[in-house]
Amino acid sequence: MKARRYGILVAVLLVSFLLLTVQTRGGGGTGRAGELVAIAVTPLQSLLVRIHRGALGIWSIYVEWKAVRRENEVLRVDNEQLRVQAMQASETREENARLRRLLLLRDRLPLATLAGEVIGREAGGWVRSLTVNRGRGDGIAQQTPVIVPDGLVGRVVQVHRGAAVVQLLNDPASTVGAVVQRTRTAGLVEGDAGGAVRFKFMARDGASVSPGDLVVTSGLGTLFPKGLPVGRVIRIEDKGSALFHFAVLAPAVDFSRVEEVLLVTGQTTQDVAGLFRSDG
Amino acid sequence: MLRLMLLLVTVGGSVLQSTVVAVAGVAGVAPDVPLILTVLIALRYGSESGCLAGFVAGLMQDAAGGGLVGVQALTKGLAGFGMGLLVGRFWVSNPLVQVPGLVMLSIAEGLGRFLLLQMFHYPAAFGDLMLHVILPQALYNGLIGTFCILAEAGFEAMRRRAWN
DSSP states (O other): OHHHHHHHHHHHHHHHHHHHHHHHTTTTTOSHHHHHHHHHHHHHHHHHHHHHHHHHHHHHHHHHHHHHHHHHHHHHHHHHHHHHHHHHHHHHHHHHHHHHHHHHHHHHSSSOEEEEEEEEEEESSSOEEEEESOOGGGTOOTTOEEEETTEEEEEEEEEOSSOEEEEETTSTTOEEEEEETTTOOEEEEEEOTTSOEEEEEEESTTOOOOTTOEEEEOOOSSSSOTTOEEEEEEEEEEOTTOSEEEEEEEESSOGGGOOEEEEEOSOOOSOOGGGSOTTO | OHHHHHHHHHHHHHHHHHTHHHHSOBTTBOOOHHHHHHHHHHHHHOHHHHHHHHHHHHHHHHHHHTSOTTHHHHHHHHHHHHHHHHTTSTTTTSHHHHHHHHHHHHHHHHHHHHHHHHTTTOOSOHHHHIIIIIHHHHHHHHHHHHHHHHHHHHHHHHHHHHHO
16 A cells, blocks of 8 residues: 555656656757657647637636626616606606696686696596695685696595595596587586496487587586586487487596696686687 | 546646636736645545646646646645645644645645756746745635635535435
8 A cells, every 4th residue: 555655656756757857858858858748748738728728718708798797787777777867858848748738728718727736546436536736725625627738627526635636527426517519519428437428418409419529518507617628529329219319428638647737716707618729 | 436536626627727717816826726636635535646636737737838847747746645645644634734734835846846947947036936926826825725625614514414
């Protein structure tokens, strides 16, 4: 055991010295002995260089991959930030446009109004309403009409100190007196559980209402000013022998997108239909 | 099987030395991974394996480095043999002895290599070589060796826990 151990040591020493000797004999490795070593070692060197190059290639790919990954992460974060900024800018631009339209309407209307912001929504089907950030403290009372530049949104049904709940036109309990603008046919606009808005109780005779007709508030009673756009007729439901016509309306206002409103606190007898957008 | 594995470890260490380690040098100093592996093999499998592993690793380093073939083969072979002889003596199974032992052996291997190269008129001054190459490399070896020894101890503990 011991002899074998030292035998290995002696062999290692001998081979090493032999290698060194043959390399240095004959003038710095240029002699025959050196060539012999070179012949023996060159394949090993080539193999090592090949492995070395391969490993270096893998290493450099790994290093590049790490750099690309880091760059990718940085770019991703930048991208996210830019996207958020773009969204914020777009949001601000849209809000600006909405407020500008609201302001223009407010200036045009011969009515006292108060701007409010939507702070809550209820659209479960049982009740369809909005909550705005104006309440008793701002002089808002029940039944206050709520409008946007496109038309009528609904009316205030609950007033709190700093907020008010607005019943939307398509709420099942909502009823608004209205007329077809072109024919002056009177009826009632009501919401239903499905979220549609119907124009009901039009007299059959002489109604001549057709799809596309604009329905506006009638102004009968003192609740809603006359001429607030309610919606456009999209379909007539003729019940045959019934006394009345029914029409399905496309609301003038997209209730899901309402974010700022005007609460109408004043009164007027003037028809305000011409002050709203003609396509509403 | 064991010999094949030792050969693979030795060859792998040499390839690692000429590739990854060459890039991972700090202030121009790179650890001598084949020497560390030689020491670890010698500590675990004795002087014969240590000597042969050191010889093969040194030979490959000589061949890859383009210098005199046989210098590192001899010094590393001797280092492996010497470390293997210490197993069972001087508490070399204790990491607190292994790491300083690795540093000392690295210095001894550097000195041995320098002395051997003197026979072939190696031009560098001993002081410079000691200050800029042998000592920093020995310390670096100690650092890497610490990690290797701790990793090996952790692996052993895990294996033992898995068996129990």
